[in-house]
Amino acid sequence: MDDKVRPTKVLIRRHTLVTRLTHWVNVMAISLLLMSGLQIFNAHPALYWGEKSTFADPWVSMSMREVDGVARGITIVGDYQFDTTGVLGWSGAEGMREQRGFPSWATIPSYRSLADGRMWHFFFAWLFVINGLVYWLWGLIGGHIRRDMLPTRAQLAPRHILHEIITHAQLKFPRGEKARAYNVIQKLTYLAVIVVLLPMMLATGLSMSPGFNATLPWLTDLFGGRQSARTLHFISAGLIVVFIVVHVLLVLVSGVWNNMRSMITGKYAIQVEGDRP
Known part of the structure; x- marks a missing residue:
């Protein structure tokens, strides 16, 4: 049973x-x-600490920079730097990319x-x-x-x-x-x-x-x-x-x-x- x-x-x-x-x-x-x-x-597309924007020293930033003559999306967080091409800093379809923090x-x-x-x-x-x-x-x-x-x-x-x-x-x-x-x-x-x-x-x-x-x-x-x-x-x-x-x-x-x-x-x-x- x-x-x-x-x-x-x-x-x-x-x-x-x-x-x-x-x-x-x-x-x-x-x-x-x-x-x-x-x-x-x-x-x-940048963040700072304090009252004013210290453009030369952001805590976080997303932008396009040329690396070896090629446009790349670069994201900076504190002392660290990341290549985020296609997503952050430099995004869009191939041949139509533009500088922007986050993609469209x-x-x-x-x-x-x-x-x-x-x-x-x-x-x-x-x-x-x-x-x-x-x-x-x-x-x-x-x-x-x-x-x-x-x-x-x-x-x-x-x-x-x-x-x-x-x-x-x-x-x-x-x-x-x-x-x-x-x-x-x-x-x-x-x-x-x-x-x-x-x-x-x-x-x-x-x-x-x-x-x-x-x-x-x-x-x-x-x-x-x-x-x-x-x-x-x-x-x-x-x-x-x-x-x-x-x-x-x-x-x-x-x-x-x-x-x-x-x-x-x-x-x-x-x-x-x-x-x-």
Whole structure:
């Protein structure tokens, strides 16, 4: 007689309608913010630290330089120099390449226009802020943030965090009842993005606005100067991209359909122990 317990698939409610809607609005807003931001960056593809632009000594720069009589795209990061021809600094179809920081396929609009880039960027920046406020207010009122986003004391134990890091590195994901809630790695990562990275990106962006400089002159000083704020804005955006890439990869390896269904319909499938045969 087979005494094994057969697992049963159960659909649980994982995401509310507001969470799902704000998630997809964020996907659109962040994508267009990043691409329009690269258009703005291309107007002067270099980053500095401090208050002023030290053109002779940028921390990061992307430009075209002739190497042995041949045009090459050269990217400088600190003391390091990379040949990024075709992607950064010097890009486009063969025979039609031009000097630009990021290639046309990565920017909105694809053509050179600082004014249009700023228009796209500011519009979706406000959409992103409003959408974020809706998410936070709903999360606080409905208990989503307290219930699902804050780690428990047991989850914050160093041994538990180390265990989760190891299992994630091994691509072993929670099953059964453990899959009902976010694990500590998810919670800490989401909190870092929501509480640190996104506010940093917003604050550094505002500190570069002349209107906000007049209203809140101390904001630029808080980040060490206008150019430092621009650099921190770029770094924050880069870390957001890293988060998105890792997030998408984990969605792919942990079950595309199940994860997509949870963010579209709110239902997430887990395996639970069934009755004995």
